[in-house]
Amino acid sequence: MQPWSSVPVPRVPGAPRPLRLYDTASGEVRPTSPGQVAKLYVCGITPYDATHLGHASTYLAFDLVHRIWLDNGHEVHYVQNVTDIDDPLLERAQRDNQDWVVLGLRETALFREDMEALRVVPPRDYVGAVAAIPEIIEAVGKLLASGAAYRLDDEYPDIYFDHTATGRFGYESNYDEQTMLRFFAERGGDPDRPGKRHPLDALLWRVARDGEPSWDGELGPGRPGWHIECTAIAVNRLGGTIDVQGGGSDLIFPHHEFSAAHAEQLTGQAPFARHYSHSGMIGLDGEKMSKSKGNLVFVSKLRADKVDSMAVRLALLADHYRSDRSWTAELLATAENRLSRWREAVSLPAGPAAESLVERLRDHLSDDLDTPRALAAVDGWVAEALTRRGGDTAAPALVRDAVDALLGIAL
Numbered sequence: 001m002q003p004w005s006s007v008p009v010p011r012v013p014g015a016p017r018p019l020r021l022y023d024t025a026s027g028e029v030r031p032t033s034p035g036q037v038a039k040l041y042v043c044g045i046t047p048y049d050a051t052h053l054g055h056a057s058t059y060l061a062f063d064l065v066h067r068i069w070l071d072n073g074h075e076v077h078y079v080q081n082v083t084d085i086d087d088p089l090l091e092r093a094q095r096d097n098q099d100w101v102v103l104g105l106r107e108t109a110l111f112r113e114d115m116e117a118l119r120v121v122p123p124r125d126y127v128g129a130v131a132a133i134p135e136i137i138e139a140v141g142k143l144l145a146s147g148a149a150y151r152l153d154d155e156y157p158d159i160y161f162d163h164t165a166t167g168r169f170g171y172e173s174n175y176d177e178q179t180m181l182r183f184f185a186e187r188g189g190d191p192d193r194p195g196k197r198h199p200l201d202a203l204l205w206r207v208a209r210d211g212e213p214s215w216d217g218e219l220g221p222g223r224p225g226w227h228i229e230c231t232a233i234a235v236n237r238l239g240g241t242i243d244v245q246g247g248g249s250d251l252i253f254p255h256h257e258f259s260a261a262h263a264e265q266l267t268g269q270a271p272f273a274r275h276y277s278h279s280g281m282i283g284l285d286g287e288k289m290s291k292s293k294g295n296l297v298f299v300s301k302l303r304a305d306k307v308d309s310m311a312v313r314l315a316l317l318a319d320h321y322r323s324d325r326s327w328t329a330e331l332l333a334t335a336e337n338r339l340s341r342w343r344e345a346v347s348l349p350a351g352p353a354a355e356s357l358v359e360r361l362r363d364h365l366s367d368d369l370d371t372p373r374a375l376a377a378v379d380g381w382v383a384e385a386l387t388r389r390g391g392d393t394a395a396p397a398l399v400r401d402a403v404d405a406l407l408g409i410a411l
């Protein structure tokens, strides 16, 4: 699947700062330690209702991770999937009397446009679950052979993963069993399925049902479970140990717990990711923005209403990525105002010296993506430039390049 088109990231003079990032598994902010090639896996969309501001805020958070690693001179091997086959997509296609393939393609195309408008640097590998089915079948076959997976012996012999297989299950989320069961049921799990060894065991392969799409292969006709899709796509392109697995906090459990357990069982390497990184939920007027609630604000709608995508990006970066927060009209208005002041200041022929601003930008962003402080630092320079002016003729261009490279905002 074609990723969206790339965006140039300017080089910024001065010393970069190594990224420190909160890790859900350890519960602390720790330095990332990528090699020359940083390995980033961020879960992609299930292609319907794309791209709402919740999606956008999550991909913006990991765009900052990407940009800080680039600033530190790393190459970044970024992989993202598209869950273009799964129950929620089939249900939505059914509801709207749509062909599920057409729905997925159309929404994925819209998502790409929105990512380009928000100037998100694209993944090197952008892989649909359907395209990855041969890899998924191979992975499930290995899990069966290792005894970590088993077939039910009822009318539909679906294949499940024994969640106790690695002996480390739960280290990523740190949730107790009660919490796990609740989230498992709420987020696509089937704890009550009779015949499973344990309610928490997760589906790897769903044997074909009448009227459902299915794919043939060594497992017999069927379709993939959710978590195994991300495991196969990530492990086959990035190997058994990656630097960051990213997503919104609703992916902490079951999705990232099982993606990790499946990967560790397949590769024998643990932990699967050195950082499990999760962004907070964007809500609308206090309610989480979600497909089920239907309270969605779309990037494409704002764009159609002639809202500057850079103002949308700036609004979503105004609060800390890990905080649950709401999208409001004043959040956007504040960002529009900020954007025009920043643009005014960098179009001046000169300004206050900006080297220390660039240092503070790097300090704040490398400190668990502290965008509130980073934006405030730019505000400070802008306020000075617009009042006292300043005589450094190189400063405006330096600020423009730093804000572009590190925040992704084109002034």
Ligand SMILES: Nc1ncnc2c1ncn2[C@@H]1O[C@H](COS(=O)(=O)NC(=O)[C@@H](N)CS)[C@@H](O)[C@H]1O
Binding pocket: 043, 044, 045, 046, 047, 053, 054, 055, 057, 058, 081, 082, 083, 230, 246, 247, 248, 249, 250, 251, 279, 280, 281, 282, 283, 288, 289, 290
């Ligand atoms: N309201 C929200 N606020 C922040 N992030 C959100 C919100 N809703 C969804 N997301 C994030 O957006 C990404 C895509 O969500 S999704 O379309 O439901 N798709 C999936 O979660 C799966 N395809 C991942 S493999 C996920 O990382 C999810 O956590």
Ligand SMILES: [Zn+2]
Binding pocket: 043, 044, 081, 230, 255
């Ligand atoms: Zn995923």
